[in-house]
Amino acid sequence: MQTNRETVRNEVKLKQASIAVLGLGHVGLPTALGLAELGWNVTGADADPRKIALLRQGQSPFYEPGLQQLLTRHAANPRFRLADSVADAIRSSAVLFVCVGTPQRENGEADLTQVEELARTIAANLNGYKLIVEKSTVPAITGQWVKLTIQRYSRKAGNGSAAQPEFDVASNPEFLQEGKAVDDFFHPDRIVCGVESELARSILSEIYAPLGCPVLFTDVSTAELIKHAANAFLATKISFINMVADLCDSVGADVRRVAEGIGLDPRIGRAFLNAGVGFGGYCFPKDLRAFIRLAEENGADASLLRATEQINESRLDRFVHKVRQALWMIDGKVVGVLGLAFKPGTDDIRESPALRIADDLARRGARLRVYDPKAMENTKSVLPEGDTVTYCADAYGAAEGAHALLVLTEWEEFRNLDLPRIRSLMELPVIVDGRNLLDPDAVRRAGLEYLCMGRQREASAQGLHEILAAAS
Ligand code: UGA
Numbered sequence: 001m002q003t004n005r006e007t008v009r010n011e012v013k014l015k016q017a018s019i020a021v022l023g024l025g026h027v028g029l030p031t032a033l034g035l036a037e038l039g040w041n042v043t044g045a046d047a048d049p050r051k052i053a054l055l056r057q058g059q060s061p062f063y064e065p066g067l068q069q070l071l072t073r074h075a076a077n078p079r080f081r082l083a084d085s086v087a088d089a090i091r092s093s094a095v096l097f098v099c100v101g102t103p104q105r106e107n108g109e110a111d112l113t114q115v116e117e118l119a120r121t122i123a124a125n126l127n128g129y130k131l132i133v134e135k136s137t138v139p140a141i142t143g144q145w146v147k148l149t150i151q152r153y154s155r156k157a158g159n160g161s162a163a164q165p166e167f168d169v170a171s172n173p174e175f176l177q178e179g180k181a182v183d184d185f186f187h188p189d190r191i192v193c194g195v196e197s198e199l200a201r202s203i204l205s206e207i208y209a210p211l212g213c214p215v216l217f218t219d220v221s222t223a224e225l226i227k228h229a230a231n232a233f234l235a236t237k238i239s240f241i242n243m244v245a246d247l248c249d250s251v252g253a254d255v256r257r258v259a260e261g262i263g264l265d266p267r268i269g270r271a272f273l274n275a276g277v278g279f280g281g282y283c284f285p286k287d288l289r290a291f292i293r294l295a296e297e298n299g300a301d302a303s304l305l306r307a308t309e310q311i312n313e314s315r316l317d318r319f320v321h322k323v324r325q326a327l328w329m330i331d332g333k334v335v336g337v338l339g340l341a342f343k344p345g346t347d348d349i350r351e352s353p354a355l356r357i358a359d360d361l362a363r364r365g366a367r368l369r370v371y372d373p374k375a376m377e378n379t380k381s382v383l384p385e386g387d388t389v390t391y392c393a394d395a396y397g398a399a400e401g402a403h404a405l406l407v408l409t410e411w412e413e414f415r416n417l418d419l420p421r422i423r424s425l426m427e428l429p430v431i432v433d434g435r436n437l438l439d440p441d442a443v444r445r446a447g448l449e450y451l452c453m454g455r456q457r458e459a460s461a462q463g464l465h466e467i468l469a470a471a472s
Helices: 005-013 028-037 049-056 067-074 086-091 113-124 142-157 181-186 198-211 220-251 255-263 284-297 303-313 315-327 353-363 376-380 395-399 419-425 440-445 464-471
Strands: 018-022 041-045 080-082 095-098 130-134 167-171 191-194 215-218 334-338 367-371 389-391 404-407 430-433 449-451
Touching: 005 198, 018 028, 018 086, 028 041, 028 067, 028 080, 028 095, 028 181, 041 086, 049 080, 067 181, 086 113, 095 113, 113 130, 113 142, 130 142, 130 198, 142 167, 142 220, 167 198, 167 220, 191 198, 191 220, 198 215, 215 220, 220 255, 220 284, 220 303, 284 303, 303 315, 315 353, 315 404, 315 430, 315 449, 334 353, 334 395, 353 367, 367 376, 367 395, 376 389, 395 419, 419 440, 440 449
Parallel strands: 018 041, 018 095, 041 080, 095 130, 130 167, 191 215, 334 367, 334 404, 367 389, 404 430, 430 449
Antiparallel strands: 167 191
């Protein structure tokens, strides 16, 4: 295949162009299937052959609402193909979406090894014009490195003799949230495209035209920065409201009403002002650290972001302090844990606050009875079943014989628990709600002591002693 710019332009216009999605993780797989659903010819590739084998059997490698259905639908679609190798996908496609992992190094900076390796593979397989689109979250100026790497290595592959095929590098950061990634793909608030040629701009416009949402075109470095800035800003909102929650606990105010009161101001907005045990997952903690590194390396004052990180780190101690307020001694107590995933709607436990808390309590001598609707299999490898940890079939199993029941992930099914039943199963009637999920009145009516985040006066209007007196 020796396609030039004009051929690709025409192919894209006629929807004949082939798009490769390189890396089929939490970003790549929803993107690949979403593009196939929009009617594009999509080739998915991943360096992990086990993932490809699983996908070929029609199974999604992770849980994401709606993803399995999309996969099943496109399994027999000739427009959706899984390549035997990354090189194969590159050679057969004109547009390459880069969705490989960008984990963090010990020092917090983004580890771009996989991006660099992929750039070299692209260089070795540059058999015609390619538009290389970064979707992985990368620090600003990565696009320039990708471009230089492809130039250098493709020259090497061609021995510097023949004229090298052309390519463009673009940045198209993703804003998908786990737990709603499929829905986010089809209904984005905006699409950001950093481009450096008219062709790249027109290709990306065509690809996303069916979604009918605002598309912001910028240069490549700006688009890269938008992604990091968006995640850092959202993380900062969360740490801000968590700081306010601690203050609410001290002065007897209600953080949910504060969030509502400030969130009604459109300049602030209500979203991402839910106080709790802090933010986790594969994105916010890692992207925040990478952004801090980038800022500090470039002489920008990153103290605001450092405070965001530090407040988030201290959520663990804050929460454990609440558990101690409820139980006094943790050693020897049975603690029920509702929720292990870093947020609802996913089986992802990476940097999950729930897991950090569970681990900390186990170290302090608690015996844990844990339950999560989706994340238990993933958790078993890091928090093995044994004398200290029992995996339960449901929330009621986790409550059995417990001295306290903790809500650590706001799964919908926990919102509607049969609280009198929970009460009857527990050794002590104590709930510590790290996500402010439950209705304090309903909990109290069921005869349970309730501690939560940033509305302590309301929640503890009826104290443990009163409850125990009433129960005896
Ligand atoms: C985040 C961003 O929201 C996405 O836009 C972005 O595309 C993605 O990172 C990424 O970079 O790939 P995600 O990590 O999937 O998405 O999940 P969020 O819904 O943002 O939640 C992150 C963490 O913040 C969770 O632990 C959640 O429980 C916590 N959170 C969120 C709060 O504690 N309070 C809130 O009000 C909102």
